[in-house]
Amino acid sequence: MVHNITIQPAEFVRTLLKEDRRAELAELLDSMSSNDVVYLMSRLGKKEQYKLLTIINPDEAADVIEELPDVQAAEIIENLDAGNAAAIINRMKSDDRADLMSELDRKDAEAIFTEMHPEEAASIRKMIEYRPDTAGGLMLTEYISYPASLTVREAINDLRKNAEKYKNYHVRYLYVVSEKNHFVGVLQMQELLLAGSEQKLSEIVIKEVTAVNVDTPLDKLIDLFETHNFYGFPVVDDQGQLIGVIRRKNVLEAENERATYEHLQTQGIVGGDELRTMPVMVRSRRRLSWLSVNILLNLLAASVIAFYQDTLSSVIALAVFLPIISDMSGCTGNQAVAVSMRELSLGIIKPGEAFLVWFQEIKVGLINGLVLGILIGLAAFLWKKNIYLGLVVGGALAINTLVAVSIGGTVPLILKRMKIDPALASGPILTTITDMVGFFLALTFATIALGRLT
């Protein structure tokens, strides 16, 4: 059967669904790689997704949902009735669960919360409240902790008794806490085995482990894991009480995700992740929210041209070069934006060092402006056999290249200082300014040299 799946997974799953072959479905899903599950789900219709997730048991369904990117998982969960959704979400890992619930429409989320055990719902709500890129938003709440006063024998007994439950925990350490749940230290399983059974945990606990505060931001966490070769850190609240565990994996994945969203934002996908399986109206509205700002900025920039209609009608060839100046300055400026964003994320520049960046950009801008100006000036000259047209167009692009690298290099730093997301705003600010300046330069030069151009 297995070789069938690789050819037409969706078709094969449809057959199994139609014939209610529950066990085979569960086994098939379990054997599929996470990529294949993502692809399969994107190829099933809403009704098929519904049947698939309700015919298998909630544990199996939770495994499937955990494989999917949040935005896809949210789409599919919203499609279930609240009862089924709650049963599945109950079985998910604490961090995946909170991410998913915060991705859902508020109305859908509330309906699912009311179907849950109140305690469970409260714990998820609390997780959602932590900002996503902090220790609180990234931690797992499934971990094993024991009071320091417990004996080794008592701890081992508990481990044996709850072996089934603990099997699904992804944390390999035991956390030792005080009476009041303050973090004391960690233990590895094997240390229990090597210790005397009547020894207290307080006697064998390793205390040289620092806990991180729940509000620790992602950047700090990345740094922490870079400096320490640990698998995870305990997370404590402001009172020092142990509330979760953060693993290296969570931190690296969050870093990854942040970079992805930053990239999507620079490309104009701003309302959150987009998949093409989402409703057309949602996709359209989100994309338009960005495009409509841009069209206004474009109108603003192009209005500069309107002031020079007389010059333009005398030298119609300029109309050919205005879009080129606009586009090339955008390209040049975007390179500088990309380097600034990169240096910011590497920690090589700080938001206050705009002047230093500007100085370093000017040097490259001078060379590149000269080269680009000569190229486009030459093209203009060769086309119209008019050296002055070449000088006007080339001069405008050369100077505007300096403007573009200056704006592109510094705007991300300035926005960062103003706590505005540079990934989102740098591009539109850059192109609006460089368009305006570029049009102004080309048309002003042309107006000055008008006698020589016609």
Added chain:
Amino acid sequence: MVHNITIQPAEFVRTLLKEDRRAELAELLDSMSSNDVVYLMSRLGKKEQYKLLTIINPDEAADVIEELPDVQAAEIIENLDAGNAAAIINRMKSDDRADLMSELDRKDAEAIFTEMHPEEAASIRKMIEYRPDTAGGLMLTEYISYPASLTVREAINDLRKNAEKYKNYHVRYLYVVSEKNHFVGVLQMQELLLAGSEQKLSEIVIKEVTAVNVDTPLDKLIDLFETHNFYGFPVVDDQGQLIGVIRRKNVLEAENERATYEHLQTQGIVGGDELRTMPVMVRSRRRLSWLSVNILLNLLAASVIAFYQDTLSSVIALAVFLPIISDMSGCTGNQAVAVSMRELSLGIIKPGEAFLVWFQEIKVGLINGLVLGILIGLAAFLWKKNIYLGLVVGGALAINTLVAVSIGGTVPLILKRMKIDPALASGPILTTITDMVGFFLALTFATIALGRLT
């Protein structure tokens, strides 16, 4: 002293350097977070970097270099003489070392290789030969392996004898191999302690661990770590011989890095990572390599306008709208590119499904084209009080929006099928086509409606 550092680390380091306070420098560097080291090195001059890395011992210098992003590390290493560089590189982790050496200029790399122990050099050369985004390129070669015929006592003896050396290893498992170094299975340290000292490793080894082939690509590795909750996998060559170990951390970091480079490429940083501390000529040349292709494509696209000079000189207002049509179509198309790139990387679409993507883009394109067309048409109408100008401009943008989403959505898939990097080529292809079509549409419509426009 410590509070001094946070204020002016570079100044403080300069003082220590001037006074040859070696021990304090080493201690300071050791205590700094990786971000702070990166920032510090970027603020020191070449001579200061040189002195810093040669005054501390090579082990300490290797720790510093390992903290830096590859491109920065390469810059600094190229600045040392080959002997010092070789001594430092000798002490680095096998994966970092190979990455760094492959980042260096060929000439510098060769000089350093000749300063190394031939065996060491050969092993690095071999690592570099593996493609970077494969198990071979990402693996560590520092791991502990024992023949299955060894007894537990012999293994423990070796662990004790080489404790100092093994302390720096980042792999927590023992790997068991056959006489011919074929991978057999793994062991955890504690299993040695619990076993009888005369038992052979073959009796206690865990064989349920699969090894990955050295050529396994990054995507497969990501998938593997998503499906298995393992810390690492052994890496074997085509003959099944154990040659390295790949950890989850390496894979997640490589995924991260790939996304970063992809983003830099879409923004026109194409010749590799750029830092502003790099020589101006290198930065300028790399950026120009991308810009010069773009200026040619821009000239090609704008040449369409040249064919309509008569229409333009009659309706000079069109010159205001051509850059807007060009820019907006670029924005719209880039959104579709971003979603396609995202869906490709999530595995939700496959490169062969261009038709499906096109169909889903057309739906959004129809709505967004209508909205954008009406907006710009309205602006044109309000400005010139000419409904036909509004229709010409709005109609051109509306139709070109459909073109933009179609090209933007499908080009990444088509490029991927053709094994061309979509991050690099999608943008320029998109904007060239949408510019040409957009200019053509606006100017053709204007030519047709010429009588109504003037």
